[in-house]
Amino acid sequence: MASIQLEGxxxxxxxxxxxxxxxxxxxxxxxxxxxxxxxxxxxxxLRLVAGFVTPxxxxxxxxxxxxxxxxxxxxxxxxxxxxYALFPHMTVAQNVAFGxxxxxxxxxxxxxxxxEILERVQLRGLEDRYPHQLSGxxxxxxxxARALVINPQVLLLDEPLANLDAKLREEMRFxxxxxxxxxxxxxxYVTHDQAEAMVLADRIALxxxxxxxxxxxPEEIYRRPQSRWVADFVGLCNFLPGRVxxxxxxxxxxxxxxxxxxCSGAVEANRVLVCVRPESLRxxxxxxxxxxxxxxxxxxxxxxxxxxxxxPAGLMLRVQLSxxxxxxxxxxxxxxFRPEDAWAVAEDS
Amino acid sequence: MAHAAELGRRELRRPLWSxxxxxxxxxxxxxxxxxxxxxxxxxxxxxxxxxxxxxAAFTNVMTLENYLRVLGDAFYxxxxxxxxxxxGLATVFTVLLGYPLAYAIARASGxxxxxxLMLLLAPLLVGAVVRSYGWMILLGRVGLINQMLRALGxxxxxxxxxxxxxxxxxxxxxxxxxxxxxxxxxxxxxxDVELAARSLGASPWRTFWRVTWxxxxxxxxxxxxxxxxxxxxxxxxxxxxxxxxxxxxxxxxVQMLLDxxxxxxxxxxxxxxxxxxxxxxxxxxxxxxxxxxxxxx
Numbered sequence: 159m160a161s162i163q164l165e166g167x168x169x170x171x172x173x174x175x176x177x178x179x180x181x182x183x184x185x186x187x188x189x190x191x192x193x194x195x196x197x198x199x200x201x202x203x204l205r206l207v208a209g210f211v212t213p214x215x216x217x218x219x220x221x222x223x224x225x226x227x228x229x230x231x232x233x234x235x236x237x238x239x240x241x242y243a244l245f246p247h248m249t250v251a252q253n254v255a256f257g258x259x260x261x262x263x264x265x266x267x268x269x270x271x272x273x274e275i276l277e278r279v280q281l282r283g284l285e286d287r288y289p290h291q292l293s294g295x296x297x298x299x300x301x302x303a304r305a306l307v308i309n310p311q312v313l314l315l316d317e318p319l320a321n322l323d324a325k326l327r328e329e330m331r332f333x334x335x336x337x338x339x340x341x342x343x344x345x346x347y348v349t350h351d352q353a354e355a356m357v358l359a360d361r362i363a364l365x366x367x368x369x370x371x372x373x374x375x376p377e378e379i380y381r382r383p384q385s386r387w388v389a390d391f392v393g394l395c396n397f398l399p400g401r402v403x404x405x406x407x408x409x410x411x412x413x414x415x416x417x418x419x420x421c422s423g424a425v426e427a428n429r430v431l432v433c434v435r436p437e438s439l440r441x442x443x444x445x446x447x448x449x450x451x452x453x454x455x456x457x458x459x460x461x462x463x464x465x466x467x468x469x470p471a472g473l474m475l476r477v478q479l480s481x482x483x484x485x486x487x488x489x490x491x492x493x494x495f496r497p498e499d500a501w502a503v504a505e506d507s
Numbered sequence: 508m509a510h511a512a513e514l515g516r517r518e519l520r521r522p523l524w525s526x527x528x529x530x531x532x533x534x535x536x537x538x539x540x541x542x543x544x545x546x547x548x549x550x551x552x553x554x555x556x557x558x559x560x561x562x563a564a565f566t567n568v569m570t571l572e573n574y575l576r577v578l579g580d581a582f583y584x585x586x587x588x589x590x591x592x593x594x595g596l597a598t599v600f601t602v603l604l605g606y607p608l609a610y611a612i613a614r615a616s617g618x619x620x621x622x623x624l625m626l627l628l629a630p631l632l633v634g635a636v637v638r639s640y641g642w643m644i645l646l647g648r649v650g651l652i653n654q655m656l657r658a659l660g661x662x663x664x665x666x667x668x669x670x671x672x673x674x675x676x677x678x679x680x681x682x683x684x685x686x687x688x689x690x691x692x693x694x695x696x697x698x699d700v701e702l703a704a705r706s707l708g709a710s711p712w713r714t715f716w717r718v719t720w721x722x723x724x725x726x727x728x729x730x731x732x733x734x735x736x737x738x739x740x741x742x743x744x745x746x747x748x749x750x751x752x753x754x755x756x757x758x759x760x761v762q763m764l765l766d767x768x769x770x771x772x773x774x775x776x777x778x779x780x781x782x783x784x785x786x787x788x789x790x791x792x793x794x795x796x797x798x799x800x801x802x803x804x
Contacts, residue, residue: 210702230705237706243699247721247801256717257707290803308707 159344160221160311161186162207167216169202169368176202178368180216189338189345190373191355194365195391200348203365204314207346209233220311231260233312236305236343240317242297244289250276250300251285257308275307279337295326302334306341313338313345319354331357352392356380364388380435381499382424385507389433396439396475398432399505409497415471416449419495423502430502436464436478438499441485441492447500449493451475453485467491555774564770573775583759583776587783590755593670593745594738597677601685601734602727604678609689609726627683635680639747642676643667646748672748673755677738684737685730692726693719725802728795732788739784756780 162184169177177199184190192200205211207218209230218226225233245253251272258268276282279299289297298318305313318334319327335358338345349355355362356376364371364379372384383389386397400414402425409420412432421432439449451469458464458481465477465485477493485491555573560566577583612623630638645651646666653663666672696719704714742757749755756776763773 208702208706210705230702231708231710233706234708235706237703239699239703241697241699243697243703245700245704245718245722256704256709260708260713260717288801288803290801304703304707 159186159342160223161188162312162344162346163217163219164203164206165217165219167203167206167213167218169199169206169211169213175368177206177213180368180370182363182370182373184344184346185360186221186344187342188360189335189347189358191347191349191359191362192365193349193352193355193362193392194371196350198365199368200350200365201316202368204237204316204346204348207312208235208237208314234308234310235312235314236308236310237314238298238301238305238316238318240320242289242301242318242321244297244300244304246289249286249288250281250292253289253300254304254307257304261308271307275303278306279303294322295330298322298330302337306337306343310343313341313343315345315347317349318347319349319351327354334358364391366391382501383433383503385503386431386433386505387507389431389501389503394436394476394478396434396436398434398473400430400432402428402430402502410502412502416469416473419447419449419500420497421447421500421502422498425502425504427504427506429505431505431507432500432502434475434495434500436476438495439475439477439493440495441479441483443494443496445494445496447495447497449475451491451493453487453489453491456485456487465491467493551774551777554770555778557771559769559771564768570771573772574779576772577775577779583779586754586756586759587780589753590739590757590780591783591787593673593677593753593755594735594741596674597681597738598685598731598735600674600678601682602689602731605682605685605730606689606723606727608682609686609693612686612690613693627686630679631683635741635743636747638680639676639744642672642679642748646672646675667748668750668752670749670753673745673753676744676748677741680741680744681734681737684733685727688730688733689723689726692723692729696722725799728791728799732791735791736784736788739780 162182164180164182167177167180168175180199180203182190182203192203194200202211206213209225209228209232212227216226217224220233245256248256254272254275255268258271263271273282273285276285279302281296281299281303284292284296289300292300301318315334319330322330331354334347347355347358349358359376361373361375362379363373366387372379372388374382379388379392383392383395389395389397398412398414398416398419400412400419403411403413403418405411406420408422410423410425410430412419412421412430414432419432421434423430423432449469451467451473453465454468454474455466456463459478461481463479463481463484465479467475467477469475475493477491479485554565556569556571557565558568558570558572608623608627612620612627615623633641643650647653648663648667650666652666656663666675700722701714701718704718705711709717740757741755742761745753745755746758757780760773760776760780763769763776767773
């Protein structure tokens, strides 16, 4: 087990910068998800850690050991690929045994460790199947077993659930989470699915165009985004542009087109965007942050009502109410939000 | 719903001739093969059981004598053995020479790939006859290589009118078939599978032997069948580069048909070669299927 440190890592492919000046510390035993839109450099980051590509600049360390120029076979890293990358010409047992065999471990010991790990991932009885004879979920677990059986220092998962159907994906999230906790292994998990990141991560690292945007626990990312882009990328968000009038009881007082509101935030800037999540806007809270608008659109989502509410100065707010708080198109609606549920970011962020 | 039902009804009431367009597509090639391959071949089978006649190609008297002559003569068996041996050697050498080339083509990126492919396929534009003459210019007693050897004060080498010359010709002409088959198989291998092996602790060489090579075997095997069959039936190359020193079955068959004018015996020889080739291929496919039992069927 080891922590992973990336220090100012830059990787270019020709003229394209895939990862730029990335400094990231993954703590021992932590599960960190790399989240970002496709092409943001998250898979490249994973490949840098695995040793499939080497950075032009910067250092990569496992614990105190510099592995920047170490080939992958000497890094002791377990990887699960998006397409699983199982060896199609080997049975389940042979796939899992591969990493042990190349380490020159005695056959009897290989056999016992393989059956032990297959037990762990509930694949006993499928030892002699070939990968193409397995379901997607089973292949996924073979890939996990193969990566874990070598007792890697670090576990890397590259969108491991992307090829599974929705129900299985949901199950596997918790399965992987439990397995990772059980092994206590330092893990980097790449995904573009924020729900997956939220469920799994101790911390989320958000990447955009090869540049790190924010590293924080899921709740902090959601509630205290560092920039407009982060707020926009993770979940739904309304932005009220405004000017900071002053500070009061640790809150910012912001003048917006919808009126003066109070919100939390840690910005120095004068021009800000107040981020309010759709579920933070409620009809009756009895607070001071009040916006009046007219319901324009109403969509029934089962557990939620999704509304678009037209407010002063052309502002259109996305509001999600519980179906018991119904509102019809054309009706006026008074919305309120608590200052601690609104977060200001610099306007130019 | 009504629309779907209407469509279904229309499908059921299609005229007979439009039910299976695939059959229609197969028809031209099928007809061609029947007229120009199957019929002559069946005729040859029939002929191999007929009797040679004086002043005519054959008479309609059924006999097994042609087969008994071929199978009972040690001379023919030696030639058959040599034919298979040469085809086998040619196959092995096309693998040895072709595999690295196929690997380079499969892994080449950018403009290098089409260039390599073009270089590989360009010789196919020139017929086997011309290429064999080309080799004669290089390999002959007064050929380029021997001139150079003499100029360097070395002994002249026997490069032609022997097994070596025929082998060089066969390997050269059939190499592209092997390379294309192997490159195709190599391209099918997911890059991540090799990376997975590396991450599990395998060196690049180990990754090749445990992952890349076994996964490319389908290409090696199918290329092998192609080269083996082509080399087995090669006529021009052995006759030009081997002369009469390297007798193979196709040469004997042609001699028997055209020079000796013994159509029944020539046909029987061709049939024996065909039958043995089928037997060898059957065994080969058996072995291949065992080695490739991981492939989904």
